[in-house]
Amino acid sequence: MAQWVAATLIGGGSVAAALLVLDGNVQAVLAVGVALFVGIVTYTSIFTWVGLVTTCALAYGLVYFFLREGLTSSYFGGIRYLSVRG
16 A cells, blocks of 8 residues: 555656656656656565565665665766765
8 A cells, every 4th residue: 555655756766857857758757757657566565575575674674775776876977966875
């Protein structure tokens, strides 16, 4: 249930922002909306499952986040400005 609420709220706001930025290009806005929806549902499903399987889901989430952030900031130099660790 939470994943659908998150997908609706975050996806709706992001689609509205994409509509403004992309000057009404409906195909691009639809692609952004579908990609956001799929990503949000996937991530919330994975971490909900981890929360059900283990008692320390927060620790797994933090390890995943910092590993992903470390890898992306080491491979892509420009992302360091947006990174927490950077």
